[in-house]
Amino acid sequence: MRSDFANEVSRIQQIKRTDLIEKDIILHQLLLDLSKNSFFTENFVFKGGTCLIKCYLGYFRFSEDIDFTWKDQRVFTDKSQKQIRSILSKTIDSVGDVFEEIAVRRGLDYKCEKDNRNYVELGGGGKFCTFKIWYNSEILDRKSFVKVQMNFVEKLYFAPKKMQLKCLIGKGQEELDVLFPEYKEYSQPINFNSYDIREILCEKIRSILTREGVKARDFFDVYLICKRFNLKLEDIHNCVIGKTQFMLSLYEKYRKHFAEKKNIVVSERVFTWGEERALLIQDIDEKEFYEFIENLRSFLKETIKKLV
Structure with a gap:
């Protein structure tokens, strides 16, 4: 069975x-x-x-x-x-x-x-x-x-x-x-x-900006991709902007979610674990992770400025 x-x-x-x-x-x-x-x-x-x-x-x-x-x-x-x-x-x-x-x-x-x-x-x-x-x-x-x-x-x-x-x-x-x-x-x-792993990274960040609500797994995935593959957020900035602009041009629901997400990113309520912590199998370095989240939040704020 x-x-x-x-x-x-x-x-x-x-x-x-x-x-x-x-x-x-x-x-x-x-x-x-x-x-x-x-x-x-x-x-x-x-x-x-x-x-x-x-x-x-x-x-x-x-x-x-x-x-x-x-x-x-x-x-x-x-x-x-x-x-x-x-x-x-x-x-x-x-x-x-x-x-x-x-x-x-x-x-x-x-x-x-x-x-x-x-x-x-x-x-x-x-x-x-x-x-x-x-x-x-x-x-x-x-x-x-x-x-x-x-x-x-x-x-x-x-x-x-x-x-x-x-x-x-x-x-x-x-x-x-x-x-x-x-x-x-x-x-x-x-x-x-x-x-390609870089495409997944861009897609994950685009998803953070256009998804309804906040999914903790998106943030953790971005953290691990950058850590394991030594990728820098600034190196994929233009790709993130291009992918996000493309999706915003196609779907009204994404434009609505993006408008809501702008306020969340600015208000510092951008990340909470919620029930998704139960999906984790491996332990994480909490200090390193939350430092990365702050850097990611700054990156998201700069990206939003380019998209508005």
Whole structure:
């Protein structure tokens, strides 16, 4: 059973949140299946928090969603909004068909019904879409779901890279393979076109400025990216401004969130942990982290001045 495997991973890795381990197993299975689908691999690039964890930083925290961007942005060049909507509607149908096939094979619950918000949520005139793939959580003893979020229209500054996605298991893999041979695929590396780490950094900062509310994970992700890859915020300033301007030009909701976020950044209420602290797996240097947050806040204030 999946719960037995999740509990054993929990014991070996000394991680308490077995429900998040279970969800990560589902995420890895979905990514493995998507990596074997030629339509998907030819047209989409992996990004976001799960990409950051599986490709670049390892499991410093859990991520509960999967994010992708349409690879060839040139397809939208010189197209009217009506033409773009038509292209995206057909693409969403094709992606939905892929998820339906995976759901049947994996015993998951998904139907490609664009008018059913239990399975599909459209936004921005179809420019972004969230697919909800349901599973019966053996740990929580209820239905839960994985969100697969897709932004079809993006401004990219760095070429995607072929990356190898890894799982949570480090030590104890051989023992788990013997005890649970049916879950060997969880430790199987996956190859996927993925965002460059600098693109993820720019996207994270853009998200801080345009996301509704404050997500602690965005700040922690920015801190770790800069620390591990020795990246300087000032070096990606123009990219952050360009990506943010692009998204503000497309979506009214982002313009609204940005207006609210300006006040939050100025008022020094820009960061609180909230419940997201429970997602952390590794300990952090609190003093170093909060010093970085102050520097990031100054960077955000300067960025906002350029955007107003």
